[in-house]
Amino acid sequence: MAGRTDPPEGTPGGAPGAGDEEYQSTVFDESFVRAARLQEYSARQRLEDHTTAVRTRAPEAYSTAGRTVPKQGIALALIILMAFAAAIYLGANNPYDAARELPADPPAAVTVALAPEGEVPGAADAAALYADGPAEDYGAGAGGVDLPDPRATAHFSREQVLTALTLAKEYVVASALTPGVLAGTTTVPVRELLGAEQQRQFDGALNGQDARWGGITDWLVRFDEAEAELVDQQVRVEGDFSFSEITDDVLQVEGHHVSVYALRPAGAPAAPVALFTVQRQLRFQFGEEELRDRNVVLRQADTLAGPMDCAADPSAVFHPLLAGESATQPASEGVDPYALDGERAALCGTFAVSDLPSPAAH
Incomplete structure (x- = not known):
């Protein structure tokens, strides 16, 4: 029996490892x-x-x-x-996120009416008036609004500067050259370029219910369709833009333009045509959020407009004096609305242009 490892009766179950084999994988540590x-x-x-x-x-x-x-x-x-x-x-x-959103106060605005020295000149068609006046070589419509060559600043890329200039041009075109806006039938092209806060101010100015927001003509050029109508849908325009970085997170664009409108009395297709001139100096500012959302912040709007009676209220619409009409209230010193570098009158000036056509015969 020496050397045997199995019991005499053999392995339980009759096979090697049988009986205990099913428990061999269980370890009770x-x-x-x-x-x-x-x-x-x-x-x-x-x-x-x-x-x-x-x-x-x-x-x-x-x-x-x-x-x-x-x-x-x-x-x-x-x-x-x-x-x-x-x-x-x-x-x-994050304070940096809040800092990129510019405060949206209403624009500082001044409107100066320019009264004619005598009767307003007129002609049978607009082309004759353009040819005899300073607007002869002006551009027509949106194509006449040129942009400077964009370049990068210290904190804004060339693409961001181009976006700011493009938005400023879109605002000038929407607010001063779009026939529906000029006739007072729509304000959407102008309003949609503003941020939410300035849209609220724009609506307040349009409704005229709160003097804090100023007049709607601080934001756009508008005529009373019951008084005057456009003869030439392609408004003549001349001017330029400039841009500068005023802080490391604010880009400023200034637009200085003269727009010339050919008008006649509403509902009088045979009446002579007269020119109405508006010079506007607009100042816009842009931060990262405005450039991203494609919104403008209008900071300043200075306007010279005439020929117009100094007694007229231009806050809701401009009231142009048409061919053959004259002002009832005397003005101050003469102001040339075609001179982009000219001095501005305080509240009302005389529409003084040396080479305007003579008044039409009636």
Whole structure:
């Protein structure tokens, strides 16, 4: 029998390893035994007075997947949670995001009416008036509004400068050269270029219910369709733009243009045509948000307009004096509306242009 490893009766089950083979993959290590909910008493303990041979262990601390959550893990989770909350708070209160949005106050605006020295000259058609006056070589419509060559500034790229100039041109075209805006039938082309706050101010000026917002003619050129109508839909225009960086996050564009309108009395197709001239100096500002959203912020609008009676109120519409009409109220010194570098009158001036055509015969 020496050297035999199997019992005399052979391996249980009649095959090598049979009987115990199905339990060979189960390992009862120390951690498994300690984790058992029931624990057998020792031989000495079983001699004592017990009703059962095993005892129930006290419950372990809460665990996940059989493992107790360590204190270090709880602390790390709290740190991550606090860092995440701080990131959300700082992101929602970033001062740099707020600084990029420009304050949208109403534009500072001055309108000076220019009264004629005598009767307003007129002609049978607009072409004759253009040929005899300073507007002969002016451009027509949007094509007459030229842009300077854009270049990068210290904090704005060339593309951003081009966007600002393009938006300024769109505003000039919408507010002074668009027939529907001039006739008072729409304001959408102008309004949609403004940000939300200035849109509210624009609506207030249009409704005329709050003097804080000024007049609608601070924002655009407009005539009363019951008084005058456009003869030439292609308004003559001359002027230029300039741009500069006034702070590291504000780009400023200035537009200085003269627009000349051929008008006749409303509902009188046979009446002679007269010219009405408007010189506007507009100042726009742009930040990163305005350039991204393609909005303008109108800061200043200075206007010379005539021939117009100084007694007329130009806040809602301009009231041009048409061919053969004259002013009822005397003005101050003469002002040339075609001179882009000329001096401005305080409230009302005389429409003084040396080479205007003579008045038409009636």
